[in-house]
Amino acid sequence: MHIRTADQFPHRIVREDLWIPLPDGTRLYARIWRPVTEEPVPVLLEYLPYRLSDWTAPRDAQRHPWYAGHGYASVRVDVRGHGNSEGRPGDEYDETELADGEAVIAWLAAQPWSSGKVGMFGISWGGFNSLQLAARAPEALKAIVTVCSADDRYDNDVHYMGGSVLAVDMHAWASTMLAFVSRPPDPAQVGEGWREMWRRRLEAVDPFIHTWLGHQSRDAYWRHGSVCEDYSTVKAAVLAVGGWHDPYRDTVLRLVEHLPRESGAPVRGLIGPWSHQYPDRGLPPGPAIGFLQETLRWWDKWLKADDKTAAPGEKDVMDEPLLRSWISEPHPPATVYPRLAGRWAGDAAWPSPAVTMTPYELPGSGPVHVRSPQHTGVDAGRFFPFGNDSDLPPDQREEDGRSVCFDSGTLGGRVEVLGRPRVRLRITSDVPRGQVIARVCDVAPDGSSTLVTRGVLNLTARHGRDRVVEWQPGATEDVTFELNGIGHAFPPGHRIRLALSSAYWPWIWPQPGSEAGWVLDPAGSRLELPVRDPAADAGAPPIRFAEPEQAEPLGVRYPEAANPRPERVVVRDVAAGEWRLEVDPRYGGTRVYPDGLEFTENALETYSIHEDDPLRAAARSAWEIRLKRADLGWDARVTTRSRLRADGADFIAVNEVRCEDGGEEVFHRVWERRIPRTAG
Structure with a gap:
């Protein structure tokens, strides 16, 4: 990590705390870092409920002064009713929060030190409302960087999974x-x-x-703020960033698929090995990248360069692949990885022609009763890994023992997967409600089992997340659902395991009657993996990033x-x-804190x-x-x-x-x- 001191930036920096007035008279508390210059500059906004004067202050100090030192006014604002902002708090991403956000963008664009062009960035909550405000298309908002966020508030957030x-x-x-x-x-x-x-x-x-x-169920409440309802509303340039160890990473795959086709908005996707963190912070799993430098390329492209071209000698950010993804090398199970081995792969389109959905039939000669103990899932790891020592799933052998497992033969060659696996299962259930949990694991010759990815289906949501259709007891149906996206290489000598369970506590709240489980017919079931051709990268220039750098730390003890x-x-x-x-x-x-x-x-x-x-x-x-x-x-x-x-x-x-x-x-x-x- 390279730390830039204030005298090492192209611009000197001034900081100011102030209140931004809203149309109803409420004032939002803001902190602004600006370059010392006579010229108006573009503005970057991070808009959160997490208290800029204390809780996010250490993180804010790493990036906002860095942007200001590179010629941007970088602004951190507390949402209404939080931190030092006036007003009463509301629900997450409610209409008031988003309308306030539009007013803040307009106010920033109108300031005498502003060029009138605004970018917005954030991780998690700030990534969510950046994307949601881009869907409202305020005139001044030209570009966003959305990190570890979701386009689907119902099925890709902290509330529901698979219904x-x-x-x-x-x-x-x-x-x-x-x-x-x-x-x-x-x-x-x-x-x-x-x-x-x-x-x-x-x-x-x-x-x-x-x-x-x-x-x-997925009703109007969840459709509000879910950009996946209508991608065509997004007009700003979108850099979508995620990590394979973050639960929101599938949004990156959907954005790079839908935005170019449906909205025409410029978009690039980046998925690394990271947890729910900014990719420059160096928290496990690494490697970290020079993320601030990468985002600066994005801002310079859409907020500074009138002709939208790169500076002489620099590669245009839009010449990068549509999707840059980290593919992890096989690794033994552990609850923390300081750094994962792997490589960067680039795809010019998504879905990629280099990826083929490859079926793996399930071995077995007859129906199998899947009836898991209710504590299946205690080794699931943290839903939101933050880089702590116990966040990731440990060896899955105990979880596999509580599940019904289907293994491939010993692999004779390397299998790389990139994207969202899918399962097609033929199920018979004697109860009206239940859940199916599918895990894909990498099983080494010594028997250790590393979780690769997983997915969930609430059986009452099998015909759509917006409706409840109870199972007719005794009936047999085919169900299909996707697992979370992943980039992973299975090496020769290992086996690919599909583990199925009827419980996954405490990730999934169990349904009444679900202790009865359900019956699987392997002959009518299969696992489909998105297998990527490694030859797709032949002749392509290597994907590289600068080393991480940040502004000086705040000095918190x-x-x-x-x-x-x-x-x-x-x-x-x-x-x-x-x-x-x-x-x-x-x-x-x-x-x-220093104060x-x-x-x-x-x-x-x-x-x-x-x-x-x-x-x-x-x-x-x-x-x-x-x-x-x-x-x-x-x-x-x-x-x-x-x-x-x-x-x-x-x-x-x-x-x-x-x-x-x-x-x-x-x-x-x-x-x-x-x-x-x-x-x-």
Whole structure:
């Protein structure tokens, strides 16, 4: 990692904190880094609810000054009702948030230091709303870089997967956002009125889990903000970026397929080996790339060069392949990889003519009953890997033992896959509801099993995510669904394994009656892999990236915890038949900022289930957050507790928020809600 100091940039930089006015009089808190120049410059916007004055400040310091030093006004804005921004918080990506975003873009384009051209970027939430605002096509928005985001809010986000409730992240993220939205504004920025501002904000809070579980099929709620509903609305140039260890990577494949054809918007896709992180940060798995330099090529192309041509001696960014993908070499199972071996491949079109869907028939002479214990999935790893030590799935042999597995013969040659595998399964079920989970694993000669990719189908969603069609007990049907995309090489001497299970806790909330499982007819079933011809790269110039570089770090201190608990623990009560998974998400812990702010957060997620009873599933989340400024005598605390369970008819959600200022209670509320189980 190369760190550029302020005197090493082409431009000197100034920083300013201010409020951006909205049409209704609300003001959003913003931080702007600008180059010192007499000429108007293009503007880059990152728009998030995650608090620019503390939570994202270390990450912001790595990139916003870097862009400013290269001739852009780089702006970080807190969404309404979050951080120091005024107003009341709403649901994620709601109409108010997006309309506010359009107003911010217009305001930035109209400033005297602005050229009138705006780009937008972000990872996760900021990548989502960048893409969604591009679909609204405000005049000034000319280009975006969307990282680890989704074009499909229903089936490629934290809520549902294959039509099934994502227990692991719907509940965990709703609980996290309940804690995040309950944090107070900072009196160092907003002044003495912070406490009343905090109280008004808290009175508007409603746990996201109520809304998300209230829409268990793909209805109008999920279609809002899902760019896949109409790609033709996107007019800005789109650089779509993902990682094979991020759950949103399939969006990159869809964008490079649909945008050129349906909207005509310029697009390029980039998928590396990364987790849910910016690709320059160096967090596992690597290798990291010079991502800021790569995005600068994108901005220069669409926001600076009037003739849309590269500078002399530079390759035009649009001369890069439509899709640049990392294909990983085989690797033993591990929960963290500092760096994966592999290579970059380029495809000029997607779907690529170099990729062929290749069928692998399932061996077997008769029907097989797939009836997995309910704790199948405890070795699934984290839904959102962030680069922590326990994020990725360990050796899958125990999970394979809880599943029905079909192995290929020993491979005589190398098989490279790139894209989304697909399964076609002939199933008989005696119960109206259930789930199918398919995993593809790379099995080495020593028997170790490395998870390559996976997919899920809620059987009631087999005819479409927008409807619930229960299975006619005793009926036999053929079902087809895709697995998550991947770039992976299976070497000679290994075997390709398809593992099928009827449970996957805690990723997937089990259906009532799903303990009965279902019957598979191997003769009517198969796995289809997107096999890529390695010869497709013959004669093509190698794909290379610069080494990572960033601006100077903010100088935050991270005191070590006295007794750090493990990140991920599985507990089995043998006599009771119960399993419990305890997860510390480790978003940041305690940190001390250069301006004296002490920020501490402590979180624990717990998932429990009985190995034979899907109605004993339960998820819990506990958060404690403290913000303290000794110089102001400010000591604010937020405590939240969230629980979710389900019987045969309803989900039962209980959420609690308690907020204190200097030991005095400012707010306390408990929500209890029963939500009918429809698709979930």
